[in-house]
Amino acid sequence: MSGWSLSTSSILRKIELTAEESRSSPRDASNTVDSAERSARISHLEQKCFNLQEELTELLRSKASTAEELSRKKDLVSELDDKIRLLQIESDEKNMKLENYQNGAENSEYAIRELKRNHQVLLDEHAALQLAYSQLEKTCENLRTENGHLTKELLRAREQIAEYANAEAIAAAKLRDLQRKIDAENLIRDATKGVLPDAKMAYTARSSPPIxxxxxxxxxxxxxxxxxxxxxxxxxxxxxxxxxxxxxxxxxxxxxxxxxxxxxxxxxxxxxxxxxxxxxxxxxxxxxxxxxxxxxxxxxxxxxxxxxxxxxxxxxxxxxxxxxxxxxxxxxxxxxxxxxxxxxxxxxxxxxxxxxxxxxxxxxxxxxxxxxxxxxxxxxxxxxxxxxxxxxxxxxxxxxxxxxxxxxxxxxxxxxxxxxxxxxxxxxxxxxxxxxxxxxxxxxxxxxxxxxxxxxxxxxxxxxxxxxxxxxxxxxxxxxxxxxxxxxxxxxxxxxxxxxxxxxxxxxxxxx
Missing domain, CATH: 2.130.10.10 (YVTN repeat-like/Quinoprotein amine dehydrogenase)
Known part of the structure; x- marks a missing residue:
């Protein structure tokens, strides 16, 4: 704006000088200068003044246009400043997210390392368990063999128990027969004496169905x-x-x-x-x-x-x-x-x-x-x-x-x-x-x-x-x-x- 003010002041100064020059032109008595020459000079000065006024007008018009453009530029600069602030905020947010992603990536890398370490531990445990399983399988096979021998011995023992039980059953049958004879003798003796048998006498085993x-x-x-x-x-x-x-x-x-x-x-x-x-x-x-x-x-x-x-x-x-x-x-x-x-x-x-x-x-x-x-x-x-x-x-x-x-x-x-x-x-x-x-x-x-x-x-x-x-x-x-x-x-x-x-x-x- 200061440049435009200097140009305008210069033009105004020139107009004033031209006008003053026009007024101070020599008017001597001799009137030796031709009136035509003076008129031409005045006309020239007037033309020059007119041109300066036109230039001034054009400068003023340009000044107004430049002021409008300057206002628009200021508005544009303000808008750009707002955009810059928004972009700065967005940039800060994205930087924060990036930092979070970087932290997450570091945590993921740490977790992956831990998983790899645990996986190795499990592999080692699996190998140890596999070895223990092989040993237990051998032990189980040995126990199966031993169980087979014990089963055979148990069967032989059961056969002996069965033989003992049969012998016991035979002895029990003989004992019942003997008891039956004794009871019969006691019943005959009590009958001859007129005495009824005691209610607590042991009864004989049945040998016929109830009908x-x-x-x-x-x-x-x-x-x-x-x-x-x-x-x-x-x-x-x-x-x-x-x-x-x-x-x-x-x-x-x-x-x-x-x-x-x-x-x-x-x-x-x-x-x-x-x-x-x-x-x-x-x-x-x-x-x-x-x-x-x-x-x-x-x-x-x-x-x-x-x-x-x-x-x-x-x-x-x-x-x-x-x-x-x-x-x-x-x-x-x-x-x-x-x-x-x-x-x-x-x-x-x-x-x-x-x-x-x-x-x-x-x-x-x-x-x-x-x-x-x-x-x-x-x-x-x-x-x-x-x-x-x-x-x-x-x-x-x-x-x-x-x-x-x-x-x-x-x-x-x-x-x-x-x-x-x-x-x-x-x-x-x-x-x-x-x-x-x-x-x-x-x-x-x-x-x-x-x-x-x-x-x-x-x-x-x-x-x-x-x-x-x-x-x-x-x-x-x-x-x-x-x-x-x-x-x-x-x-x-x-x-x-x-x-x-x-x-x-x-x-x-x-x-x-």
């Missing part, structure tokens, strides 16, 4: 899940749906039986099984209330409660005088020390337990029937609870063993047959059926029984039917019916009687 119904009475209020004779055969215990165990005197089985001599209470649900102790002074009962109980028969009170199962206890049996075993729908079998009222071992068969029984004199061999059509034979003395598994064609409802623990086992199944199992081979030796009389198992918890001598098998069915077989030959023997008793679900065999229980609270006593 004669000698008594019938109502026991529990509801289903009679199990009937069980006392060791001397003088009393009968019934387990019922009414949460009670009733004890009946059956010394004179043909006489009228109206009421129990003792009723055991205390359970909170149905009693599913009963078992007398070896000395006949206590009763063990299982219940659907997830517990088993021991009653003292002299007082009728509960002395022990065995709790720990998480489902209904389907069965409970004495192993010895001081130990017992229980089975439950919670898929466990528990062994109990009755001196401490505590569970000392739990077996996990993997299926609901239906029935258990003792398979040896010392109570170390447990046999259990399960819902998955299997029977487990477990030696609880073994550190790892070694067991043998026997598969059946149908789901078992109960199992039974002879009183002398000979190497056989009886299992009643839902296929309406009795499986006789050889415990030496752990296989079903023979299947007992009664198609002739349309024998049908009543329930999933129907019981079977063996005669005291172990030679006869008994099962109860629908419509009051009882069927009897010869265990050795598999021959169906003469059976009987008690249609008025309804569908039978339980049975037990003493030395002189058979008792059956029904779904309709009825108990029937049978004889040969």
């Amino acid at each position: 004669k119904k000698i008594n019938q009475f109502e026991a529990n209020n509801g289903e009679v899940f199990e009937v069980k004779f006392s060791p001397d055969g003088s009393h009968l215990a019934t387990a019922g749906e009414d949460k009670c165990v009733n004890i009946y005197n059956v010394r004179n089985p043909a006489s009228r039986i109206e009421s129990p001599v003792l009723t055991l209470k205390g359970a909170n649900a149905a009693i599913t099984s009963v078992s007398f102790s070896k000395n006949g002074r206590h009763i063990l009962g299982s219940s659907n209330d997830q517990a088993a109980r021991v009653w003292d028969l002299s007082s009728g009170k509960i002395t022990q409660s065995l709790t720990g199962h998480q489902g209904p206890v389907t069965t409970a049996r004495y192993l010895t005088q001081t130990s017992a075993v229980t089975g439950s729908q919670d898929r466990t079998v528990r062994v109990w020390d009755l001196t401490k009222t505590s569970c000392i071992k739990t077996l996990w068969p993997g299926s609901k337990c239906i029935d258990v029984c003792n398979g040896s004199i010392d109570g170390s061999l447990i046999m259990s029937a399960h819902y998955n059509k299997q029977i487990h034979v477990t030696d609880i003395r073994a550190p790892k609870d070694e067991k043998q598994v026997i598969s059946l064609s149908g789901r078992p409802t109960s199992i039974a063993v002879p009183e002398d623990f000979s190497l056989s086992l009886l299992a009643l199944t839902r296929n309406n047959d009795l499986a006789v199992i050889d415990l030496r081979q752990m296989t079903v030796r023979i299947s007992l059926t009664d198609f002739e009389n349309d024998f049908r198992v009543t329930a999933d918890y129907s019981r079977c029984s063996l005669s005291p001598c172990g030679g006869l098998a008994l099962a109860t069915g629908q419509d009051g039917r009882i069927s009897c077989w010869d265990v050795n030959t598999g021959r169906l023997l003469e059976g009987a019916n008690a249609e008025s008793a309804g569908n039978l679900i339980s049975c037990d065999w003493s030395s002189r009687l058979v008792a059956t229980g029904s779904k309709s609270k009825t108990v029937v006593l049978w004889s040969d």
